Amino acid sequence: MAADNIEDPEAFRQRARSWIRSNLELMDRSVLAAALGGGASEETELAGIRREREIQRMFFDAGFAGICMPREYGGQGLTPAHQRAFNEELAGYEFPHRLQAPNFSPCAAVILDFGTExxxxxxxxxxxxxxxxxxxxxxxxxxxxxVAAAQTTAVRDGDEWVLNGSKIWTTGAWWSDWGLCLARTNWDVPKHRGLTVFIFPLHREGVDVHRIEMLNGSKEFCQEFLTDLRVPDTDRVGEVDEGWTVGVRWMFHERMLYNSPLVTLPPGARFTPGSGSPADVARDAGVLADSHVRDLIGEARVLDIAGRELQQRIAQGVRSGRISDQGAAIARLFGGVAGARTRTIEFEIAGAMGGAWTDDDGAAAGLGVDFLMRQAACIGGGTTEMARNVISERVLGMPRERSSDRDVPFREVPRGPSAGARSR
Ligand SMILES: Cc1cc2nc3c(=O)[nH]c(=O)nc-3n(C[C@H](O)[C@H](O)[C@H](O)COP(=O)(O)OP(=O)(O)OC[C@H]3O[C@@H](n4cnc5c(N)ncnc54)[C@H](O)[C@@H]3O)c2cc1C
Structure with a gap:
């Protein structure tokens, strides 16, 4: 132990390495790819989630859960350096990847920032x-x-709030337990000033969770319909009508996902589809010797290294106060653009296998689907267009986008017919 009672990061790394090797299986890449691509059957997916919960419990029992979370809430109270060491030792092993985002960040991060004791x-x-x-x-x-134009409504009724409205594109709500929800509590003030954040269990009276089937067969996305959902005031996060303050921090945690000290993510792993690295794809497609393919592998590698360095630099800048929270939009933009380009590179390397493949094609299998889904990296977590707006207005100080609703009571902002009906 070091003088301040914090385990030395190197000793922690050794302890993590030996525990990981004795307790975890090697990662089956095809299982991970099916899970991230949403292509697995419902039973397989639920079994996968059960296994991930089990691993998380093993982390907890062994003292590796919540490495940077305060001890009083069950965490280890250690530093980002310890989390990085754990991530590095996990490379190649199974880990609870679907339990990371948005579970640890932004959700747990927001509860830590704004939740009551x-x-x-x-x-x-x-x-x-x-x-x-x-x-x-x-x-x-x-x-x-x-986001500030949310129309899901919460109306106070004694010690409770009654929520009505609908949320959509919630990844994995059907196998999850709790939701963090932004709702409108005041229609008579401009949009940013009338929001409040609530938490509630996802499978209870008043919440209907519907799965949305996408063109590729994935049913990961959900839409929730909230009908007279009663939420106790004790399940409000932050102050009434101050939800935007919570929301801004919430989006910061979302944009910094890949460098959050609360997230366990081995180097090279990601939350979007893809089964291996471009070099793995080239090897399994039999084109590793091709000079053009080597250029493409190099380009993807540079994007990967630059992305990781950028994330770390921004995270350090934000921690030291040199960069505002809004700088997280730079990392988000780069992550989206680089992710989409890397999926394109993998598709190009795969050649004909990118259009038709079998399970024996290893890392080259399924890349046609990943290619079609590549834009997801530029949309999920807020679009790259919105990130560009934040960078220009909040980081570079350029003139703000024209807005007709900024100072108008939200009730008076023109909306579509269905939205109008809900606001009355
Ligand atoms: C993989 C994935 C996971 C997701 N998970 C979740 C989740 O768990 N929970 C959740 O709540 N949501 C989730 N989403 C939804 C995601 O947050 C939204 O899709 C995203 O914020 C964009 O909203 P929208 O689709 O309604 O597009 P819109 O807001 O309708 O925008 C349409 C287009 O217009 C552009 N645009 C809009 N306004 C501007 C502007 N002012 N300036 C420039 N361009 C603009 C957008 O960039 C976009 O290209 C997920 C999405 C994806 C792809």
């Missing part, structure tokens, strides 16, 4: 043990980019 003591240990899995309910059918 009771909320933290109730939920953070449960999240760390894999007993509670959280999803974020931000986007609405009327649009997801303009």
């Amino acid at each position: 009771e909320q933290k003591r109730r939920h953070i240990p449960a999240i760390l043990k894999g007993e509670e899995l959280w999803m974020q309910l931000l986007s609405e059918p009327g649009g997801g980019s303009d």
